Amino acid sequence: MNILIVGSGGREHALAWKINQSPLVDEVWSAPGNPGMHEIGPCFDVSPTDQDAVEKLVLQLEPDLIVVGPEQPLAEGLADRLRARGFDVFGPSAAAAQIEASKGFSKDLMAKYDIPTARYKRVTDVAAAKAFLDTLSAPYVLKADGLAAGKGVVIAETREEADAEVEDMLSGKYGDASKELVIEEFMTGEEASVFALTDGENVVLLPAAQDHKRVGEGDTGPNTGGMGAYAPAPVVTSELMDDVRERIVLPTLKGLVSENAKFQGVLYVGLMMTPEGPKVVEYNCRFGDPECQVLMMGLEGDIVPLLLACATGGMSQRDFDQLQPEGGFKPAATVVLATNGYPGSYAKGSVIEGIVTANQLKDVMVFHAGTDVLEDGSLVAIGGRVLNVTATGTTLDAAFAQAYSGVNAIEWPEGFCRTDIGWRVRKS
Known part of the structure; x- marks a missing residue:
């Protein structure tokens, strides 16, 4: 097989590195890639968000599988466009990618399908935001509805800070991404991330990982895209993983099917391990970064058959389970x-x-x-x-x-x- 990876970051480098180890793979191509990915295989100077250019490249290369790394091209429908051309794509449709592209959509999905999460309200004006804040106690969680490059979530420690942030965000702090906000009740507990590889119906869960979002030592300072990660995260025991699968992952996938948004790819479930059990903090429609790096390093077997199964669908859960990489997982x-x-x-x-x-x-x-x-x-x-x-x-x-x-x-x-x-x- 020849496999094309769309993206240029650490996540995509890790995917290229892992995929290149497969005996099924002849070449790994990247668009646009980076200096590390160039050492693995040819890189093509094509932006992931330039769908015309990506489609043109795909038609020239005719890859056997396309792996889309970043969220923005997925949210903008790149996977749909390439599937319509007859290619197998690891990555969800634009409809399914709304689970990350719109915090409001994902919260409404959880409410509709009884998936445990924090109490919330969607708001588009300051008065409504402050009225809901009146029902909460500090700290306050404010989220831009749309994609904000991992920076659209603010934890306000005081009401004064929350009011100021609401005004800033709704007035365009994150551009169109914060025209609408989701305000949430603050959840306490330890965070963890679970990644579900899925064809929309069947699922294989990878080991839980834990990211470190704050820039400073001791989890202080502003949020970042992630300053480090490790896996497996001991906070997610095997019993809790079963609970996450049955009460969160499977209902989410079934809910998306019911909403005509079948999900094919990797569903990232950000969790808070609360005293009442695991609850969803957020979903992503792609691998986390830098969690992907530890998952690709730790998985000892061949991940390519599983990626291909997610892209093509049509397997039973039993057959899907047998595609788990052999050899287990190294810390x-x-x-x-x-x-x-x-x-x-x-x-x-x-x-x-x-x-x-x-x-x-x-x-x-x-x-x-x-x-x-x-x-x-x-x-x-x-x-x-x-x-x-x-x-x-x-x-x-x-x-x-x-x-x-x-x-x-x-x-x-x-x-x-x-x-x-x-x-x-x-x-x-």
């Missing part, structure tokens, strides 16, 4: 190296060295998330989150130790990372 951790200033303003173009050295360490892989190569061959940072230093180990502690060994091998004075990734479970 894995990733540490994000970001540019100083992120998630605020930051400079571009600083030189990074030492990645080859880091990759030579045992069980370490550095995934590129925001890099470019200059004409002289220098690797430079062009993004906020720039590298995902990922490692496996016999235990989570060993995986964390190896990941930080990889971080220490990289020379990049203009970058930073959190030193406490996995603090809830680290023993050393």
Whole structure:
């Protein structure tokens, strides 16, 4: 098989790296890819959001499977367009991708199909927002309805802060994404992420992961796209995973079918492990980033048959279960190296060295998330989150130790990372 991956971040690099290991695969192509993905296979300078250009490329290459990484092209209907051309696509339709593209849609879906989540209200004006805030106690959860590049969620610690944020968001802080808000009751507990690979009816759950959204040590500071992750997350026991499958994942998929929005791809379920049991914080219509990196590193078997089954459908659950990668899952951790200033303003173009050295360490892989190569061959940072230093180990502690060994091998004075990734479970 020849497989095309659409996207250019750390998530897509991890997918390319894993897919390339399959004995079923001849070539892995990427559009547009990144310097790390270029080492795996040809990269084509095509934007994931330029659907005409992506379609033209697909018609030229005729891949056997297309894996769409980012949420925006999915929400804009790229998977529908390519399926209409007769190609197998791992990634949901625009109708199904609403589960991430519209927080209001996803909350209404949960309410309609009795899926446990926080109490909420959809609002489009300040007066209605403040009236609902009156029914809640601090802290307050404010979410832009639309896609905001992972930055559209605000936890307001005081009512004054919540009122100010409501006014800012509804007046266009996140553009069209925050023309409508979802205001939620704050849930307490530990967060975790569960990823369901599905053809819309059958499902295989990957090990639970835990992300670290806040930029600062001890989970402080503003939210980011994710500063690190690990899996498996012990907070999600096998019993709780069964509960998530039966009370959340399967009802969600059945609800989407009922709404004429059958989901094919990976459904990300962000969970809060509350005293009353798991509740949904949010859904995503694609792999989390950087959770995807630890999942791809930790899975020991071939993931390609499962990706293909999700894209094509038509299997029984029994046959679907048999496609789970063989060999189980090794504990894995990733540490994000970001540019100083992120998630605020930051400079571009600083030189990074030492990645080859880091990759030579045992069980370490550095995934590129925001890099470019200059004409002289220098690797430079062009993004906020720039590298995902990922490692496996016999235990989570060993995986964390190896990941930080990889971080220490990289020379990049203009970058930073959190030193406490996995603090809830680290023993050393």
